[in-house]
Amino acid sequence: MVGAVQFGILVACVVLFVPMGMAGWHLSRNKMLFFSGALFITLAVGVHLTPYIPSVSVFLSSISSLSSPDSQESCLSFLNDIVWEEHERGPNSSRRSWNWDRSSPVAACGFQRLGRADACDLLNGSWIVVAGDSQARLFVLSLLKLVLDSAEMEGVQRDLFKRHSDYRMVDEEHGMKLDFIWAPYESNLTDLLLGFRAARRYPDVLVMGTGMWHMLHVNNASDYGRLLRTVKTSLLSLLPNMAEFSSDWPFAGSVSSLPQPSHMFWLGMPTLVNSKLNTEEKREKMSQSMCEAYLRELDESQLLRQRGGGPLLLLDIGSLSSNCGEQCTEDGMHYDEAVYEAGIHIMLNALLIVSHQHV
Known part of the structure:
Protein backbone atom coordinates (compact mmCIF):
# COMPACT_ATOMS: atom_id res chain seq x y z
CA MET A 1 0.00 0.00 0.00
CA LEU A 66 9.35 -4.21 4.18
CA SER A 67 7.65 -1.81 6.59
CA SER A 68 4.62 -3.97 7.36
CA PRO A 69 4.14 -5.76 10.72
CA ASP A 70 3.95 -9.10 8.91
CA SER A 71 7.33 -8.46 7.30
CA GLN A 72 8.84 -7.52 10.66
CA GLU A 73 7.58 -10.76 12.19
CA SER A 74 8.92 -12.70 9.21
CA CYS A 75 12.34 -11.08 9.53
CA LEU A 76 12.42 -11.88 13.25
CA SER A 77 11.88 -15.53 12.33
CA PHE A 78 14.88 -15.45 9.96
CA LEU A 79 17.33 -13.93 12.45
CA ASN A 80 18.92 -17.26 13.39
CA ASP A 81 19.52 -18.28 9.75
CA ILE A 82 23.30 -18.12 10.00
CA VAL A 83 25.73 -19.89 7.66
CA TRP A 84 29.40 -20.60 8.34
CA GLU A 85 32.45 -20.51 6.11
CA GLU A 86 35.84 -22.08 6.83
CA HIS A 87 39.06 -20.17 6.18
CA GLU A 88 42.54 -21.63 6.27
CA ARG A 89 44.91 -19.96 8.76
CA GLY A 90 47.86 -22.25 8.23
CA PRO A 91 48.78 -25.80 7.23
CA ASN A 92 47.18 -27.33 10.31
CA SER A 93 44.62 -24.76 11.41
CA SER A 94 41.52 -22.96 10.17
CA ARG A 95 38.93 -20.55 11.43
CA ARG A 96 35.22 -20.26 10.76
CA SER A 97 33.35 -17.04 10.05
CA TRP A 98 29.60 -16.44 9.97
CA ASN A 99 27.07 -14.42 8.06
CA TRP A 100 23.36 -14.51 7.40
CA ASP A 101 22.04 -16.83 4.73
CA ARG A 102 22.02 -15.02 1.39
CA SER A 103 18.81 -16.62 0.15
CA SER A 104 16.07 -14.24 -1.03
CA PRO A 105 13.76 -14.09 2.01
CA VAL A 106 16.63 -13.65 4.45
CA ALA A 107 18.60 -11.21 2.29
CA ALA A 108 15.50 -9.02 1.88
CA CYS A 109 15.56 -8.31 5.62
CA GLY A 110 18.89 -6.52 5.31
CA PHE A 111 20.49 -7.97 8.45
CA GLN A 112 23.92 -6.51 9.18
CA ARG A 113 26.79 -6.62 11.60
CA LEU A 114 26.85 -3.50 13.71
CA GLY A 115 30.07 -1.68 14.42
CA ARG A 116 30.94 -0.25 17.82
CA ALA A 117 29.44 3.20 17.12
CA ASP A 118 26.14 1.83 15.83
CA ALA A 119 25.81 -0.69 18.66
CA CYS A 120 26.48 2.02 21.25
CA ASP A 121 23.92 4.32 19.62
CA LEU A 122 21.32 1.57 19.67
CA LEU A 123 21.93 0.69 23.31
CA ASN A 124 22.44 4.27 24.46
CA GLY A 125 20.72 4.93 27.79
CA SER A 126 19.69 1.29 28.26
CA TRP A 127 19.80 -1.09 31.20
CA ILE A 128 20.69 -4.58 29.96
CA VAL A 129 20.33 -7.64 32.17
CA VAL A 130 21.77 -11.02 31.15
CA ALA A 131 21.02 -13.91 33.52
CA GLY A 132 22.12 -17.51 33.27
CA ASP A 133 25.11 -19.83 33.44
CA SER A 134 28.53 -19.85 31.77
CA GLN A 135 26.95 -19.53 28.31
CA ALA A 136 25.36 -16.26 29.38
CA ARG A 137 28.73 -15.12 30.73
CA LEU A 138 30.37 -15.77 27.35
CA PHE A 139 27.49 -13.90 25.68
CA VAL A 140 28.17 -10.88 27.91
CA LEU A 141 31.87 -11.04 27.08
CA SER A 142 31.10 -10.79 23.36
CA LEU A 143 28.77 -7.86 23.94
CA LEU A 144 31.40 -6.00 25.96
CA LYS A 145 34.05 -6.64 23.30
CA LEU A 146 31.74 -5.01 20.79
CA VAL A 147 30.87 -1.86 22.75
CA LEU A 148 34.15 -1.26 24.64
CA ASP A 149 37.57 -0.52 23.21
CA SER A 150 40.67 -2.57 24.02
CA ALA A 151 41.75 -0.27 26.85
CA GLU A 152 38.35 -0.49 28.50
CA MET A 153 38.39 -4.27 28.15
CA GLU A 154 41.48 -4.56 30.32
CA GLY A 155 40.42 -6.15 33.56
CA VAL A 156 36.87 -6.84 32.36
CA GLN A 157 37.48 -10.50 31.60
CA ARG A 158 39.11 -11.06 35.00
CA ASP A 159 36.17 -9.50 36.84
CA LEU A 160 33.54 -11.06 34.63
CA PHE A 161 34.85 -14.59 35.06
CA LYS A 162 35.05 -14.70 38.82
CA ARG A 163 33.57 -18.09 39.58
CA HIS A 164 29.82 -18.17 40.25
CA SER A 165 29.57 -14.42 40.72
CA ASP A 166 27.55 -11.50 39.36
CA TYR A 167 29.09 -8.72 37.30
CA ARG A 168 27.98 -5.11 36.88
CA MET A 169 29.26 -2.47 34.51
CA VAL A 170 28.24 1.13 33.80
CA ASP A 171 29.46 2.72 30.58
CA GLU A 172 29.07 6.38 31.49
CA GLU A 173 30.15 7.58 28.05
CA HIS A 174 27.13 5.92 26.42
CA GLY A 175 24.86 5.81 29.45
CA MET A 176 24.62 2.02 29.22
CA LYS A 177 24.28 -0.16 32.29
CA LEU A 178 24.86 -3.93 32.08
CA ASP A 179 24.23 -6.54 34.78
CA PHE A 180 25.24 -10.16 34.50
CA ILE A 181 23.38 -12.26 37.06
CA TRP A 182 24.74 -15.70 37.88
CA ALA A 183 21.54 -17.76 37.61
CA PRO A 184 22.32 -21.37 36.62
CA TYR A 185 18.92 -22.76 37.70
CA GLU A 186 15.43 -21.89 36.54
CA SER A 187 14.40 -20.99 40.10
CA ASN A 188 17.13 -18.32 40.02
CA LEU A 189 15.42 -16.76 37.01
CA THR A 190 12.06 -16.82 38.76
CA ASP A 191 13.57 -15.08 41.80
CA LEU A 192 15.15 -12.46 39.53
CA LEU A 193 11.83 -11.71 37.84
CA LEU A 194 10.02 -11.46 41.17
CA GLY A 195 12.74 -9.07 42.33
CA PHE A 196 12.06 -6.80 39.33
CA ARG A 197 8.39 -6.80 40.20
CA ALA A 198 9.00 -6.03 43.88
CA ALA A 199 11.38 -3.18 43.09
CA ARG A 200 9.21 -1.93 40.21
CA ARG A 201 12.33 -1.48 38.13
CA TYR A 202 12.65 -3.29 34.83
CA PRO A 203 15.53 -3.63 32.35
CA ASP A 204 15.22 -2.34 28.81
CA VAL A 205 16.77 -5.52 27.40
CA LEU A 206 16.50 -8.86 29.19
CA VAL A 207 18.40 -12.01 28.15
CA MET A 208 17.94 -15.26 30.07
CA GLY A 209 18.99 -18.86 29.54
CA THR A 210 19.46 -22.01 31.62
CA GLY A 211 19.36 -25.77 31.27
CA MET A 212 22.82 -27.28 31.47
CA TRP A 213 23.09 -27.19 35.27
CA HIS A 214 19.65 -28.71 35.66
CA MET A 215 20.53 -31.43 33.14
CA LEU A 216 23.74 -32.28 34.98
CA HIS A 217 22.60 -32.03 38.61
CA VAL A 218 18.87 -32.88 38.41
CA ASN A 219 18.66 -34.74 35.09
CA ASN A 220 14.87 -34.69 34.82
CA ALA A 221 13.40 -33.22 31.65
CA SER A 222 9.81 -33.03 32.87
CA ASP A 223 10.91 -31.15 35.99
CA TYR A 224 12.82 -28.75 33.75
CA GLY A 225 9.66 -28.15 31.74
CA ARG A 226 7.65 -27.49 34.90
CA LEU A 227 10.19 -24.93 36.08
CA LEU A 228 10.21 -23.20 32.68
CA ARG A 229 6.45 -22.78 32.89
CA THR A 230 6.96 -21.16 36.30
CA VAL A 231 9.48 -18.79 34.72
CA LYS A 232 6.94 -17.93 32.04
CA THR A 233 4.23 -17.25 34.63
CA SER A 234 6.58 -14.97 36.56
CA LEU A 235 7.59 -13.19 33.37
CA LEU A 236 4.02 -12.57 32.29
CA SER A 237 3.20 -11.24 35.74
CA LEU A 238 5.53 -8.35 34.95
CA LEU A 239 3.27 -7.44 32.05
CA PRO A 240 -0.30 -7.77 33.38
CA ASN A 241 -1.64 -5.88 30.38
CA MET A 242 0.59 -7.51 27.81
CA ALA A 243 -1.83 -6.89 24.96
CA GLU A 244 -1.25 -3.17 25.40
CA PHE A 245 2.46 -3.52 24.66
CA SER A 246 2.50 -3.16 20.88
CA SER A 247 5.52 -4.42 18.95
CA ASP A 248 5.82 -1.06 17.20
CA TRP A 249 6.86 0.81 20.33
CA PRO A 250 10.14 2.67 19.84
CA PHE A 251 13.24 1.40 21.61
CA ALA A 252 12.99 3.99 24.35
CA GLY A 253 16.13 3.22 26.33
CA SER A 254 14.33 4.16 29.53
CA VAL A 255 15.32 2.23 32.63
CA SER A 256 11.98 2.97 34.26
CA SER A 257 9.85 1.49 31.48
CA LEU A 258 8.60 -2.06 31.27
CA PRO A 259 10.33 -4.21 28.66
CA GLN A 260 8.16 -5.25 25.76
CA PRO A 261 8.23 -8.88 24.53
CA SER A 262 10.46 -8.00 21.57
CA HIS A 263 13.19 -6.80 23.93
CA MET A 264 13.30 -10.05 25.91
CA PHE A 265 15.38 -13.01 24.76
CA TRP A 266 16.03 -16.64 25.61
CA LEU A 267 19.65 -17.74 25.22
CA GLY A 268 19.39 -21.29 23.94
CA MET A 269 21.60 -24.13 25.17
CA PRO A 270 24.54 -25.01 22.90
CA THR A 271 24.81 -28.28 21.06
CA LEU A 272 26.66 -30.61 23.40
CA VAL A 273 29.41 -32.76 21.89
CA ASN A 274 29.25 -35.77 24.19
CA SER A 275 32.63 -37.24 23.25
CA LYS A 276 34.37 -33.99 24.26
CA LEU A 277 32.69 -33.53 27.65
CA ASN A 278 35.39 -33.61 30.30
CA THR A 279 33.86 -35.90 32.96
CA GLU A 280 32.17 -39.27 32.90
CA GLU A 281 29.20 -37.84 34.78
CA LYS A 282 28.65 -35.25 32.06
CA ARG A 283 28.96 -37.83 29.31
CA GLU A 284 26.41 -40.04 31.03
CA LYS A 285 23.83 -37.44 32.05
CA MET A 286 24.15 -35.03 29.13
CA SER A 287 23.46 -37.57 26.42
CA GLN A 288 21.95 -36.83 23.03
CA SER A 289 18.57 -38.24 24.07
CA MET A 290 18.51 -36.17 27.26
CA CYS A 291 19.41 -33.00 25.33
CA GLU A 292 16.55 -33.67 22.92
CA ALA A 293 14.15 -34.19 25.84
CA TYR A 294 15.17 -30.85 27.37
CA LEU A 295 14.68 -29.08 24.05
CA ARG A 296 11.20 -30.59 23.72
CA GLU A 297 10.30 -29.28 27.16
CA LEU A 298 11.49 -25.82 26.17
CA ASP A 299 9.28 -25.90 23.07
CA GLU A 300 6.27 -27.19 25.02
CA SER A 301 6.66 -24.55 27.72
CA GLN A 302 5.57 -21.92 25.15
CA LEU A 303 8.20 -19.61 26.53
CA LEU A 304 9.56 -18.83 23.04
CA ARG A 305 8.04 -16.42 20.57
CA GLN A 306 9.09 -18.58 17.61
CA ARG A 307 7.60 -21.75 19.14
CA GLY A 308 4.21 -21.11 20.63
CA GLY A 309 3.99 -17.33 20.57
CA GLY A 310 5.66 -16.87 23.97
CA PRO A 311 7.25 -13.70 25.34
CA LEU A 312 10.93 -14.50 24.64
CA LEU A 313 12.71 -14.32 21.30
CA LEU A 314 15.12 -17.23 20.88
CA LEU A 315 18.82 -16.58 20.37
CA ASP A 316 19.46 -20.04 18.97
CA ILE A 317 22.92 -20.88 20.28
CA GLY A 318 22.01 -24.52 19.67
CA SER A 319 21.83 -24.11 15.88
CA LEU A 320 24.72 -21.64 15.79
CA SER A 321 27.02 -24.02 17.66
CA SER A 322 25.84 -27.06 15.70
CA ASN A 323 26.45 -25.36 12.36
CA CYS A 324 29.84 -24.08 13.48
CA GLY A 325 30.76 -27.70 14.17
CA GLU A 326 32.71 -29.77 16.67
CA GLN A 327 35.94 -27.97 15.77
CA CYS A 328 34.46 -24.84 17.40
CA THR A 329 34.52 -26.31 20.92
CA GLU A 330 37.27 -27.78 23.05
CA ASP A 331 35.22 -29.11 25.98
CA GLY A 332 32.00 -30.02 24.17
CA MET A 333 29.85 -27.26 25.68
CA HIS A 334 31.66 -23.90 25.53
CA TYR A 335 32.19 -22.64 21.99
CA ASP A 336 34.49 -20.27 20.14
CA GLU A 337 33.86 -16.55 20.45
CA ALA A 338 32.35 -16.37 16.95
CA VAL A 339 29.27 -18.33 18.09
CA TYR A 340 28.40 -15.84 20.85
CA GLU A 341 29.34 -12.91 18.61
CA ALA A 342 26.71 -14.12 16.13
CA GLY A 343 24.20 -14.30 18.99
CA ILE A 344 24.95 -10.67 19.92
CA HIS A 345 24.31 -9.46 16.38
CA ILE A 346 21.09 -11.47 16.17
CA MET A 347 19.89 -9.67 19.31
CA LEU A 348 20.94 -6.24 18.02
CA ASN A 349 19.22 -6.78 14.68
CA ALA A 350 16.06 -7.85 16.51
CA LEU A 351 16.16 -4.56 18.43
CA LEU A 352 16.63 -2.67 15.16
CA ILE A 353 13.62 -4.39 13.62
CA VAL A 354 11.21 -3.74 16.46
CA SER A 355 12.39 -0.16 16.95
CA HIS A 356 12.11 0.65 13.20
CA GLN A 357 15.70 1.86 13.17
CA HIS A 358 18.33 1.53 10.46
CA VAL A 359 22.09 1.97 10.50
Whole structure:
Protein backbone atom coordinates (compact mmCIF):
# COMPACT_ATOMS: atom_id res chain seq x y z
CA MET A 1 0.00 0.00 0.00
CA VAL A 2 2.78 2.44 0.90
CA GLY A 3 4.63 1.63 -2.33
CA ALA A 4 1.51 2.28 -4.44
CA VAL A 5 0.92 5.65 -2.78
CA GLN A 6 4.53 6.68 -3.31
CA PHE A 7 4.34 5.58 -6.95
CA GLY A 8 1.18 7.65 -7.43
CA ILE A 9 2.87 10.73 -5.95
CA LEU A 10 5.82 10.23 -8.30
CA VAL A 11 3.46 10.02 -11.29
CA ALA A 12 1.68 13.20 -10.22
CA CYS A 13 4.99 15.04 -9.90
CA VAL A 14 6.05 13.94 -13.39
CA VAL A 15 2.72 15.02 -14.91
CA LEU A 16 2.87 18.38 -13.16
CA PHE A 17 6.48 19.42 -13.40
CA VAL A 18 7.71 18.00 -16.73
CA PRO A 19 5.26 20.09 -18.85
CA MET A 20 6.09 23.13 -16.72
CA GLY A 21 9.75 22.60 -17.42
CA MET A 22 9.14 22.20 -21.10
CA ALA A 23 7.12 25.40 -21.09
CA GLY A 24 10.14 27.07 -19.63
CA TRP A 25 12.08 25.97 -22.72
CA HIS A 26 9.70 28.11 -24.82
CA LEU A 27 7.90 25.29 -26.60
CA SER A 28 4.72 26.34 -28.33
CA ARG A 29 1.50 26.16 -26.31
CA ASN A 30 -0.01 23.52 -28.60
CA LYS A 31 3.08 21.30 -28.42
CA MET A 32 3.16 21.58 -24.66
CA LEU A 33 -0.53 20.72 -24.31
CA PHE A 34 -0.14 17.78 -26.69
CA PHE A 35 2.86 16.43 -24.81
CA SER A 36 1.18 16.96 -21.43
CA GLY A 37 -1.93 15.11 -22.55
CA ALA A 38 0.05 12.24 -24.04
CA LEU A 39 2.19 11.97 -20.94
CA PHE A 40 -0.85 11.97 -18.63
CA ILE A 41 -2.62 9.26 -20.65
CA THR A 42 0.53 7.11 -20.80
CA LEU A 43 1.17 7.32 -17.09
CA ALA A 44 -2.50 6.78 -16.22
CA VAL A 45 -2.59 3.63 -18.34
CA GLY A 46 0.70 2.52 -16.77
CA VAL A 47 -0.67 2.89 -13.25
CA HIS A 48 -3.73 0.80 -14.10
CA LEU A 49 -1.65 -1.88 -15.84
CA THR A 50 0.99 -2.09 -13.09
CA PRO A 51 -0.81 -4.91 -11.18
CA TYR A 52 -0.73 -6.99 -14.36
CA ILE A 53 3.01 -6.53 -14.99
CA PRO A 54 4.69 -9.11 -12.71
CA SER A 55 8.10 -7.46 -12.34
CA VAL A 56 6.71 -4.02 -11.48
CA SER A 57 4.03 -5.45 -9.23
CA VAL A 58 6.56 -7.55 -7.33
CA PHE A 59 8.88 -4.55 -6.96
CA LEU A 60 6.16 -2.33 -5.53
CA SER A 61 4.84 -5.02 -3.22
CA SER A 62 8.36 -5.69 -1.92
CA ILE A 63 8.81 -2.02 -1.07
CA SER A 64 5.53 -1.84 0.82
CA SER A 65 6.02 -5.16 2.59
CA LEU A 66 9.35 -4.21 4.18
CA SER A 67 7.65 -1.81 6.59
CA SER A 68 4.62 -3.97 7.36
CA PRO A 69 4.14 -5.76 10.72
CA ASP A 70 3.95 -9.10 8.91
CA SER A 71 7.33 -8.46 7.30
CA GLN A 72 8.84 -7.52 10.66
CA GLU A 73 7.58 -10.76 12.19
CA SER A 74 8.92 -12.70 9.21
CA CYS A 75 12.34 -11.08 9.53
CA LEU A 76 12.42 -11.88 13.25
CA SER A 77 11.88 -15.53 12.33
CA PHE A 78 14.88 -15.45 9.96
CA LEU A 79 17.33 -13.93 12.45
CA ASN A 80 18.92 -17.26 13.39
CA ASP A 81 19.52 -18.28 9.75
CA ILE A 82 23.30 -18.12 10.00
CA VAL A 83 25.73 -19.89 7.66
CA TRP A 84 29.40 -20.60 8.34
CA GLU A 85 32.45 -20.51 6.11
CA GLU A 86 35.84 -22.08 6.83
CA HIS A 87 39.06 -20.17 6.18
CA GLU A 88 42.54 -21.63 6.27
CA ARG A 89 44.91 -19.96 8.76
CA GLY A 90 47.86 -22.25 8.23
CA PRO A 91 48.78 -25.80 7.23
CA ASN A 92 47.18 -27.33 10.31
CA SER A 93 44.62 -24.76 11.41
CA SER A 94 41.52 -22.96 10.17
CA ARG A 95 38.93 -20.55 11.43
CA ARG A 96 35.22 -20.26 10.76
CA SER A 97 33.35 -17.04 10.05
CA TRP A 98 29.60 -16.44 9.97
CA ASN A 99 27.07 -14.42 8.06
CA TRP A 100 23.36 -14.51 7.40
CA ASP A 101 22.04 -16.83 4.73
CA ARG A 102 22.02 -15.02 1.39
CA SER A 103 18.81 -16.62 0.15
CA SER A 104 16.07 -14.24 -1.03
CA PRO A 105 13.76 -14.09 2.01
CA VAL A 106 16.63 -13.65 4.45
CA ALA A 107 18.60 -11.21 2.29
CA ALA A 108 15.50 -9.02 1.88
CA CYS A 109 15.56 -8.31 5.62
CA GLY A 110 18.89 -6.52 5.31
CA PHE A 111 20.49 -7.97 8.45
CA GLN A 112 23.92 -6.51 9.18
CA ARG A 113 26.79 -6.62 11.60
CA LEU A 114 26.85 -3.50 13.71
CA GLY A 115 30.07 -1.68 14.42
CA ARG A 116 30.94 -0.25 17.82
CA ALA A 117 29.44 3.20 17.12
CA ASP A 118 26.14 1.83 15.83
CA ALA A 119 25.81 -0.69 18.66
CA CYS A 120 26.48 2.02 21.25
CA ASP A 121 23.92 4.32 19.62
CA LEU A 122 21.32 1.57 19.67
CA LEU A 123 21.93 0.69 23.31
CA ASN A 124 22.44 4.27 24.46
CA GLY A 125 20.72 4.93 27.79
CA SER A 126 19.69 1.29 28.26
CA TRP A 127 19.80 -1.09 31.20
CA ILE A 128 20.69 -4.58 29.96
CA VAL A 129 20.33 -7.64 32.17
CA VAL A 130 21.77 -11.02 31.15
CA ALA A 131 21.02 -13.91 33.52
CA GLY A 132 22.12 -17.51 33.27
CA ASP A 133 25.11 -19.83 33.44
CA SER A 134 28.53 -19.85 31.77
CA GLN A 135 26.95 -19.53 28.31
CA ALA A 136 25.36 -16.26 29.38
CA ARG A 137 28.73 -15.12 30.73
CA LEU A 138 30.37 -15.77 27.35
CA PHE A 139 27.49 -13.90 25.68
CA VAL A 140 28.17 -10.88 27.91
CA LEU A 141 31.87 -11.04 27.08
CA SER A 142 31.10 -10.79 23.36
CA LEU A 143 28.77 -7.86 23.94
CA LEU A 144 31.40 -6.00 25.96
CA LYS A 145 34.05 -6.64 23.30
CA LEU A 146 31.74 -5.01 20.79
CA VAL A 147 30.87 -1.86 22.75
CA LEU A 148 34.15 -1.26 24.64
CA ASP A 149 37.57 -0.52 23.21
CA SER A 150 40.67 -2.57 24.02
CA ALA A 151 41.75 -0.27 26.85
CA GLU A 152 38.35 -0.49 28.50
CA MET A 153 38.39 -4.27 28.15
CA GLU A 154 41.48 -4.56 30.32
CA GLY A 155 40.42 -6.15 33.56
CA VAL A 156 36.87 -6.84 32.36
CA GLN A 157 37.48 -10.50 31.60
CA ARG A 158 39.11 -11.06 35.00
CA ASP A 159 36.17 -9.50 36.84
CA LEU A 160 33.54 -11.06 34.63
CA PHE A 161 34.85 -14.59 35.06
CA LYS A 162 35.05 -14.70 38.82
CA ARG A 163 33.57 -18.09 39.58
CA HIS A 164 29.82 -18.17 40.25
CA SER A 165 29.57 -14.42 40.72
CA ASP A 166 27.55 -11.50 39.36
CA TYR A 167 29.09 -8.72 37.30
CA ARG A 168 27.98 -5.11 36.88
CA MET A 169 29.26 -2.47 34.51
CA VAL A 170 28.24 1.13 33.80
CA ASP A 171 29.46 2.72 30.58
CA GLU A 172 29.07 6.38 31.49
CA GLU A 173 30.15 7.58 28.05
CA HIS A 174 27.13 5.92 26.42
CA GLY A 175 24.86 5.81 29.45
CA MET A 176 24.62 2.02 29.22
CA LYS A 177 24.28 -0.16 32.29
CA LEU A 178 24.86 -3.93 32.08
CA ASP A 179 24.23 -6.54 34.78
CA PHE A 180 25.24 -10.16 34.50
CA ILE A 181 23.38 -12.26 37.06
CA TRP A 182 24.74 -15.70 37.88
CA ALA A 183 21.54 -17.76 37.61
CA PRO A 184 22.32 -21.37 36.62
CA TYR A 185 18.92 -22.76 37.70
CA GLU A 186 15.43 -21.89 36.54
CA SER A 187 14.40 -20.99 40.10
CA ASN A 188 17.13 -18.32 40.02
CA LEU A 189 15.42 -16.76 37.01
CA THR A 190 12.06 -16.82 38.76
CA ASP A 191 13.57 -15.08 41.80
CA LEU A 192 15.15 -12.46 39.53
CA LEU A 193 11.83 -11.71 37.84
CA LEU A 194 10.02 -11.46 41.17
CA GLY A 195 12.74 -9.07 42.33
CA PHE A 196 12.06 -6.80 39.33
CA ARG A 197 8.39 -6.80 40.20
CA ALA A 198 9.00 -6.03 43.88
CA ALA A 199 11.38 -3.18 43.09
CA ARG A 200 9.21 -1.93 40.21
CA ARG A 201 12.33 -1.48 38.13
CA TYR A 202 12.65 -3.29 34.83
CA PRO A 203 15.53 -3.63 32.35
CA ASP A 204 15.22 -2.34 28.81
CA VAL A 205 16.77 -5.52 27.40
CA LEU A 206 16.50 -8.86 29.19
CA VAL A 207 18.40 -12.01 28.15
CA MET A 208 17.94 -15.26 30.07
CA GLY A 209 18.99 -18.86 29.54
CA THR A 210 19.46 -22.01 31.62
CA GLY A 211 19.36 -25.77 31.27
CA MET A 212 22.82 -27.28 31.47
CA TRP A 213 23.09 -27.19 35.27
CA HIS A 214 19.65 -28.71 35.66
CA MET A 215 20.53 -31.43 33.14
CA LEU A 216 23.74 -32.28 34.98
CA HIS A 217 22.60 -32.03 38.61
CA VAL A 218 18.87 -32.88 38.41
CA ASN A 219 18.66 -34.74 35.09
CA ASN A 220 14.87 -34.69 34.82
CA ALA A 221 13.40 -33.22 31.65
CA SER A 222 9.81 -33.03 32.87
CA ASP A 223 10.91 -31.15 35.99
CA TYR A 224 12.82 -28.75 33.75
CA GLY A 225 9.66 -28.15 31.74
CA ARG A 226 7.65 -27.49 34.90
CA LEU A 227 10.19 -24.93 36.08
CA LEU A 228 10.21 -23.20 32.68
CA ARG A 229 6.45 -22.78 32.89
CA THR A 230 6.96 -21.16 36.30
CA VAL A 231 9.48 -18.79 34.72
CA LYS A 232 6.94 -17.93 32.04
CA THR A 233 4.23 -17.25 34.63
CA SER A 234 6.58 -14.97 36.56
CA LEU A 235 7.59 -13.19 33.37
CA LEU A 236 4.02 -12.57 32.29
CA SER A 237 3.20 -11.24 35.74
CA LEU A 238 5.53 -8.35 34.95
CA LEU A 239 3.27 -7.44 32.05
CA PRO A 240 -0.30 -7.77 33.38
CA ASN A 241 -1.64 -5.88 30.38
CA MET A 242 0.59 -7.51 27.81
CA ALA A 243 -1.83 -6.89 24.96
CA GLU A 244 -1.25 -3.17 25.40
CA PHE A 245 2.46 -3.52 24.66
CA SER A 246 2.50 -3.16 20.88
CA SER A 247 5.52 -4.42 18.95
CA ASP A 248 5.82 -1.06 17.20
CA TRP A 249 6.86 0.81 20.33
CA PRO A 250 10.14 2.67 19.84
CA PHE A 251 13.24 1.40 21.61
CA ALA A 252 12.99 3.99 24.35
CA GLY A 253 16.13 3.22 26.33
CA SER A 254 14.33 4.16 29.53
CA VAL A 255 15.32 2.23 32.63
CA SER A 256 11.98 2.97 34.26
CA SER A 257 9.85 1.49 31.48
CA LEU A 258 8.60 -2.06 31.27
CA PRO A 259 10.33 -4.21 28.66
CA GLN A 260 8.16 -5.25 25.76
CA PRO A 261 8.23 -8.88 24.53
CA SER A 262 10.46 -8.00 21.57
CA HIS A 263 13.19 -6.80 23.93
CA MET A 264 13.30 -10.05 25.91
CA PHE A 265 15.38 -13.01 24.76
CA TRP A 266 16.03 -16.64 25.61
CA LEU A 267 19.65 -17.74 25.22
CA GLY A 268 19.39 -21.29 23.94
CA MET A 269 21.60 -24.13 25.17
CA PRO A 270 24.54 -25.01 22.90
CA THR A 271 24.81 -28.28 21.06
CA LEU A 272 26.66 -30.61 23.40
CA VAL A 273 29.41 -32.76 21.89
CA ASN A 274 29.25 -35.77 24.19
CA SER A 275 32.63 -37.24 23.25
CA LYS A 276 34.37 -33.99 24.26
CA LEU A 277 32.69 -33.53 27.65
CA ASN A 278 35.39 -33.61 30.30
CA THR A 279 33.86 -35.90 32.96
CA GLU A 280 32.17 -39.27 32.90
CA GLU A 281 29.20 -37.84 34.78
CA LYS A 282 28.65 -35.25 32.06
CA ARG A 283 28.96 -37.83 29.31
CA GLU A 284 26.41 -40.04 31.03
CA LYS A 285 23.83 -37.44 32.05
CA MET A 286 24.15 -35.03 29.13
CA SER A 287 23.46 -37.57 26.42
CA GLN A 288 21.95 -36.83 23.03
CA SER A 289 18.57 -38.24 24.07
CA MET A 290 18.51 -36.17 27.26
CA CYS A 291 19.41 -33.00 25.33
CA GLU A 292 16.55 -33.67 22.92
CA ALA A 293 14.15 -34.19 25.84
CA TYR A 294 15.17 -30.85 27.37
CA LEU A 295 14.68 -29.08 24.05
CA ARG A 296 11.20 -30.59 23.72
CA GLU A 297 10.30 -29.28 27.16
CA LEU A 298 11.49 -25.82 26.17
CA ASP A 299 9.28 -25.90 23.07
CA GLU A 300 6.27 -27.19 25.02
CA SER A 301 6.66 -24.55 27.72
CA GLN A 302 5.57 -21.92 25.15
CA LEU A 303 8.20 -19.61 26.53
CA LEU A 304 9.56 -18.83 23.04
CA ARG A 305 8.04 -16.42 20.57
CA GLN A 306 9.09 -18.58 17.61
CA ARG A 307 7.60 -21.75 19.14
CA GLY A 308 4.21 -21.11 20.63
CA GLY A 309 3.99 -17.33 20.57
CA GLY A 310 5.66 -16.87 23.97
CA PRO A 311 7.25 -13.70 25.34
CA LEU A 312 10.93 -14.50 24.64
CA LEU A 313 12.71 -14.32 21.30
CA LEU A 314 15.12 -17.23 20.88
CA LEU A 315 18.82 -16.58 20.37
CA ASP A 316 19.46 -20.04 18.97
CA ILE A 317 22.92 -20.88 20.28
CA GLY A 318 22.01 -24.52 19.67
CA SER A 319 21.83 -24.11 15.88
CA LEU A 320 24.72 -21.64 15.79
CA SER A 321 27.02 -24.02 17.66
CA SER A 322 25.84 -27.06 15.70
CA ASN A 323 26.45 -25.36 12.36
CA CYS A 324 29.84 -24.08 13.48
CA GLY A 325 30.76 -27.70 14.17
CA GLU A 326 32.71 -29.77 16.67
CA GLN A 327 35.94 -27.97 15.77
CA CYS A 328 34.46 -24.84 17.40
CA THR A 329 34.52 -26.31 20.92
CA GLU A 330 37.27 -27.78 23.05
CA ASP A 331 35.22 -29.11 25.98
CA GLY A 332 32.00 -30.02 24.17
CA MET A 333 29.85 -27.26 25.68
CA HIS A 334 31.66 -23.90 25.53
CA TYR A 335 32.19 -22.64 21.99
CA ASP A 336 34.49 -20.27 20.14
CA GLU A 337 33.86 -16.55 20.45
CA ALA A 338 32.35 -16.37 16.95
CA VAL A 339 29.27 -18.33 18.09
CA TYR A 340 28.40 -15.84 20.85
CA GLU A 341 29.34 -12.91 18.61
CA ALA A 342 26.71 -14.12 16.13
CA GLY A 343 24.20 -14.30 18.99
CA ILE A 344 24.95 -10.67 19.92
CA HIS A 345 24.31 -9.46 16.38
CA ILE A 346 21.09 -11.47 16.17
CA MET A 347 19.89 -9.67 19.31
CA LEU A 348 20.94 -6.24 18.02
CA ASN A 349 19.22 -6.78 14.68
CA ALA A 350 16.06 -7.85 16.51
CA LEU A 351 16.16 -4.56 18.43
CA LEU A 352 16.63 -2.67 15.16
CA ILE A 353 13.62 -4.39 13.62
CA VAL A 354 11.21 -3.74 16.46
CA SER A 355 12.39 -0.16 16.95
CA HIS A 356 12.11 0.65 13.20
CA GLN A 357 15.70 1.86 13.17
CA HIS A 358 18.33 1.53 10.46
CA VAL A 359 22.09 1.97 10.50
